Amino acid sequence: MKYDFDQIIDRRNTNAMSIEGFREYLFDENDQLDFPCADDEFISMWIADMEFASPPEISAALKKRIDHGIFGYSQIFDPKYKSSFLNWTKTRYDWSFEPEHLVTSKGVIPALFSLIEYICLPDEKVLIVTPSYAFFKHAADYNNRELVTSDLLCEAGHYDMDFDDLQKKAADEKVKLCIFCSPHNPTGRVWKEEELKRLGKICLENNVMIISDEIHCDLLRSGKKFTPLAKLFPESDQIITTMAPSKTFNLAGFMLANIIIPNDDLRKTWKEKQLPIDNPLSIVAAQTAYSEGQSWLSELTIYLDENFIFLQKYLQEKLPKAIFQIPDSTYLAWVDVSAYFEKNENLTLFFANQAGVLLEGGNMFVANSDGYIRLNLACPRARLKEGLNRISKAINEK
């Protein structure tokens, strides 16, 4: 291994959400809550960023840019940015798009907050599948658009879409937008081509535009194949794709996401309403990631594969009633621990209190998720072991 994923990096005093922002996000800004362990003694397995340093190639490029010394208003003018990202999607997914369809955003979430407003009239509705990344709901709520949910079907830890239900919900003429997570957070499911075609057909035949949030697409388990939804519908301009280097290379703090909007009118609205400024350091980080990050990502993939195998064996041995399948993608494990708890137990609070572990319980994923916990496995194995030891001890001593 050229890169060291075992290295434990102290994130204290770096303004890291992971260790300093948990009270606000996990416990509704509740500063009054007293936990048995000190804030800096928690094992943090909640927010979806990594405990690994980004590729050194990116740090080197950033240092060079910092040495330049001028950080004035910037925007992506250099065509090498678009060509490096296009080359990334072509090489990995055999997918190309028109370069002029690409716009950038301060993140996928800010893009969702804006796009819902541009796409849906005030009385129109947004469709999602559940469990869901909570910000899909927050984006609809923020815009006062009604949310329509379709529960995924789960059998022994494997998730499928309920196409009959989706068909019914998409047929509501007020449903104008589907925000679709592919690969899916929190289950990690990589949807097969036939599933994507079916979902796409249902939406397009019912005049439902789709935002395919593909932010997790680069983080595949070895041997898994990902297909961008828009690749399967080359004639349609009704599918917006969101991708970013943030999850893949641990660059979320740089706040730069790629939004591919093929519809000319919508893209025009976007350009009229969005501030056309990018952070000069973010541009360097993202461009370097796409042009030089591949070998780091290959090694990360192996490390994450092994973390998931470790988790699976650990659960079989220490928590045999937990239901878990290694996900096709993401660094997030979605574990059904309902056998160990009463219904409605607040699992986020339980594990913070009893285990000293910060994680997201099922109640944080909109619906269809009670009794689950989501664990972030993008951490050195020693941290993972410590986190799991604490989790199993807390459950087994209950």
Ligand SMILES: Cc1ncc(COP(=O)(O)O)c(C=O)c1O
């Ligand atoms: C599905 C999904 N979309 C978007 C985001 C966040 O995107 P951004 O940081 O670019 O706003 C996350 C982060 O966890 C996510 O899981």
